[in-house]
Amino acid sequence: MCFFTEYFPSSLHSPNQNIGVLFIILSILPTIILVSYVLILVLFKWQHNVNNMSRNPLPPGPKSWPIVGSLIQTYTNRPISQWIHKTMEEMNTEILCIRLGNVHVISVTSPEISCEILKKQDTLFSSRPLCNSTFLPSSGFRTAIFAPLGDQWKKMRRIISSEIVSPKKLEWLHASRVEEADHMVTYILNKFKNLTSSTSCIVNVRMVTRHYCANIMRKMHFNKRFFGSGLQDGGPGEEEMEHVDAIFTLLDHVYAFDIADYLPCLGFLDIFGHNKIIKKAVDSIRKYQDKIIDERILMWELGSRIEEEDILDVLILLKDKEGRSALTPEEIKAQCLELMLAGVDNPSNAFEWALAEMLNQPNILTKATKELDKIVGRQRLVQESDIPHLNYIMACAKEAFRLHPISYFIPPHVPTDDVIIDGYFIPKGSHVLISRYGLGRNPRVWTDPLRFDPDRHLMDDGSCVNLIDSEMHMLSFGMGRRGCPGMKLGSTMTCMLFARLLQTFDWRLPENMISIDLRSESKIGTSLAKPLLAQASPRMTN
Incomplete structure (x- = not known):
C-alpha cells in the first residue's frame, strides 16, 4: 500500500482506481519483459559486432538508420540491384555492406574476394x-x-548430381x-511456308x-x-505460353529484395x-x-508403367537405404519446379543478347557462320558432338554470359559463422551476393568491358574455350x-x-532499323527491354 500511496495518492480514496492501476501494470508487464529481452539481445549482438569490428571493420557502405538500416534508400531507388551497383561505383569499392533491417547484405564485384568466398x-x-x-x-x-x-x-544435392545431371543420365x-x-x-522453317513474295520473315527470338x-x-x-496440343506450325499453345511466362515471372521475383525478409x-x-x-506464378x-x-x-503404384523414360520416372523410383521411396510426392x-526454373533462363537470355550484339556488329556474325560452315558444313545439322x-x-x-548475365547476382550465400574476408568483418547470417554483372564488367579485369568481343576469350594456342572461368573474372x-550441378x-x-x-538461318536487322538499342534493359532484370525481333532466311542447302 505504501507504493501506491506514494505514487498514486488518489488511489487511497478509490479502491476501484487502485485495482485498475494494478491491472494496467500487470497487463503491460509481459510487453515490458519482451521488449527488454529484445533490447538485451540487440545490445548483446551490437556489442559482439563492435568487439569484432574493433579489429576488423564492416565493408564500406551507405549510412543507415536505426532499426530499418538502408531500407528507405533502397526502396526509393528501385530497381535495387542497379542502385547497389551504382553505389559501389560511386564509393569506388568492390565490396559493399548495406544493412537492411537487421541483415547485413554484402555485395561483391571483386574476383579475388569472390574466389575467397566460393x-x-x-x-x-x-x-x-x-x-x-x-x-x-x-x-x-x-x-x-x-x-x-x-x-x-545434402540429400537433394546428392540426388541431382548423381541421378539427374550425371554424364550417364545426360547421355541417356x-x-x-x-x-x-x-x-x-x-x-x-514453317513460318516460310505461307510466304509468297518474300524469302525472309520476322522471328521473335525471345519466344523461340x-x-x-x-x-x-x-x-x-x-x-x-x-501440355496441350500446341499450334499447328509447331509453336507453343496457350498452356505452354502460360507455363513459360510464369517461370520467368517467378525467376524475376525469387530472391528479390522483399522488405519482409528484413x-x-x-x-x-x-x-x-x-x-x-x-503465388500466382x-x-x-x-x-x-x-x-x-x-x-x-499412380501408374507406378498400379504397375501400369514398367520402364523409365524420363527424369520424373527416376525421381519416383529412387529408394533409400531401407528400400523405401527416397522422395515424397x-x-x-518441388524439385521438378526448381529444375524447370534452373534450365530455361541462362541459354535463352545469352543467345538473345548475343544475336542483338551480332546484328550491330555483322563481322562477328560472319565469323561465327564461317566457323560453322568450315567445321560442320551446310549438308547436315550441327550436333552436340560438334560443340568441342x-x-x-x-x-x-561466353562473351554473352560475361556482358549480359541472366541476373545481377547469383543466389545469396549465408555464412554460418562470423568470418573475416579481405580484412573486413562479415557477420554470421549476412546475405552475401556475388555479382555476375559486376564481375563481368569489372574495368580492372576486362579491357573495354562494355564491348561485345568474343575474341577476348580465344587462346593463342587454339585450345578449347571453357565457359567456366576458374579465376571468377x-x-x-x-x-x-552451391554452384550449379x-x-x-x-x-x-x-x-x-x-x-x-x-x-x-541468315539473320539481319528488320527493314528500316539501323541498329538495336543495347543500352536498355528490362525494369526488373537484365534481359533486353523489349523482345528481340530479327529477320531470318534459310541458309542450309538441304
Missing part, C-alpha cells in the same frame, strides 16, 4: 537465407537450390535434346529461345513437349505485392506439372558447393542453341 572458404558460405520468395516454390525449402545448409539440402536423355533442337528449326529451353526441360522431365513484422502487408505475384506452373506427377506416381513436385570443335561459337556464348553458372547440361543447351540458329 572456393577457399566455400564450406563456411554454403547456406542460403530463408526468404519469403523461395518458401513457396520450394514447398518449404525442400529443394537443392533453395534449401539452407542441412540434411535436406541425348535423343530428347536433339529432338527439340530439330523441332525448333522446323518451327521457324525460351520455348526451346522449356521444351527440352519438359521433354527430359515429362517426356512431352506440350523486417518480418511487415510481411503480412505484402507492400510491393511480391507474395501475390509469386507457382500456381500456374504447378497446375500443369503436378497433375502429370500425380498420374505418373511433395519433394518430387566450335571454338568461336563457344567464345560468343565472370560467372556463367556459379561455383563451389547442371553446368554441363546448361553449357550444351547454350552452345546448341547458338550453333543451330546460326547454322540454319
